[in-house]
Amino acid sequence: MEHASLSLTGSVQRTFWRFAIPSVAGMLVNGLYQVIDGLFVGHYVGANGLAAMNLAWPILGLIIGFGILVGMGGGAIMSQQRGAGDEAKASSSLTASLWLILLLSIVSSGYLALSGSQLLTLQGAEATAYQWALDYISVFQWGAIMTIASGALPMLVRNDDRPNLATLLLGIGALLNIVLDYLMLGHWNLGLKGAAIATVISQATVAVFALLYFCSNKASIRLALEFINLKQLMQVLKTGSSGLVMFLYFSFIVAAHNTLLLKYGSVEYVSAFAIINYIALLYYLIAEGLANGIQPPVSYYYGAKQPKHIKTTMILALKIVLGLGLCTTLIANIFSEQLIGLFTTEQTGLVQITIEGMRLHLFALCLDGFLFVASVYFLSVGQNREAMLVALGNIVIQIPFLLAFPAVLGTQGIWLALPLSNVVLSIIVAPILIRSLSHRSEPVVEMKTKQGLPFF
Secondary structure, eight states: OOOOOOOSSSOHHHHHHHHHHHHHHHHHHHHHHHHHHHHHHHHHTOHHHHHHHHHHHHHHHHHHHHHHHHHHHHHHHHHHHHHTTOHHHHHHHHHHHHHHHHHHHHHHHHHHHHHHHHHHHHTTOOHHHHHHHHHHHHHHHHHHHHHHHHHHHHHHHHTTTOHHHHHHHHHHHHHHHHHHHIIIIIISOOHHHHHHHHHHHHHHHHHHHHHHHHTSTTOSSOOOOOSOOHHHHHHHHHHHHHHHHHHHHHHHHHHHHHHHHHHHSOHHHHHHHHHHHHHHHHHHHHHHHHHHHHHHHHHHHHHTTOHHHHHHHHHHHHHHHHHHHHHHHHHHHHTHHHHHHTTOOOOSHHHHHHHHHHHHHTTTHHHHHHHHHHHHHHHHTTOHHHHHHHHHHHHHHHHHHHHHHHHHHTHHHHHHHHHHHHHHHHHHHHHHHHHHHHTOSSOHHHHHHHHTOOOO
């Protein structure tokens, strides 16, 4: 399989696409089985099944976020160290990342065992939706290490100059998950517990193959035979923390919407929210894949002190995510009934609820992509404080919106809270990003030293 090697002599645009295409493809393949989960659950279990999965998702968000923390944090550091020519430190960072996966999996299992049912109740879950969501969560209590490892390791493989291999690993997991979903739900009628088992088995397959790669002679960065290096481990934690917070933000958004939709609406509104999320998922996957894809080259250019290459890469990424977001919103509005019909055959008020929610909730979808790219850029160049601003900012801004809007506008206010908070945060972040890109005639690291900006 071809290496997508990083260098300073090739075309920046070509390097961008060599990393972006496999990353986006990997996200699409990996995300495909989430959509397939929704299709199978919607048709074999029904609207209550969709609602139960949506209630379980924010609780599992911490575990998925841990995988992103390790993958983005460890990957960014590895690429920076490789760009600076320090292969030994890159190897040590890889080993520290694996230790961190093990430690965080222990924390995750305890978290689900102690808090899973309470967090479902806190969202307002009850009756059938509560029990099905609890069944779904219980499987991940024992499979947490696979969830974290399958999220982190493909990112680390990508940062070892193997984006195509990372995509292949995700593709294997996705195809296996689709087959197992069909068996678990379509033939064996195991419900949401079966869907969760299928996911964990698929994640375990991805994790094992990725680990075997790093133990092979084909890996550029090999595992270092060392015990826990606390300094490297803390560096991975610090660098990847904004990625975790960003994902916890998404979990918070889903949980808050679930709670408010049950309060001001009904279980049908939670089902509608799940369908809207599945429809928007294609754009989210492309935007996140593109953002993850630019991280290795941007981190490498940062380590090699090439700010012009960073600027060229960022401008290209932003043009794509903003344009694609506008097109996705247009398509969702024109073909709303056809898209909704993929996930439900119920001719009830669910379709109309979903149409209204989709048109209000997705009108500023392109700004989600902008914030994805901005957050990864800040992380990639070591601006952890700014990355954390993006991650925390939307939570801080959205809380008052979620508290105030439903009281005045009812369910319409719930649908509008997220896009309007994205508008406000983008107005804050855009000047910071523009200044960071435009005012650098010298390397980022030197500028940070002169300005005295602390790491978060």
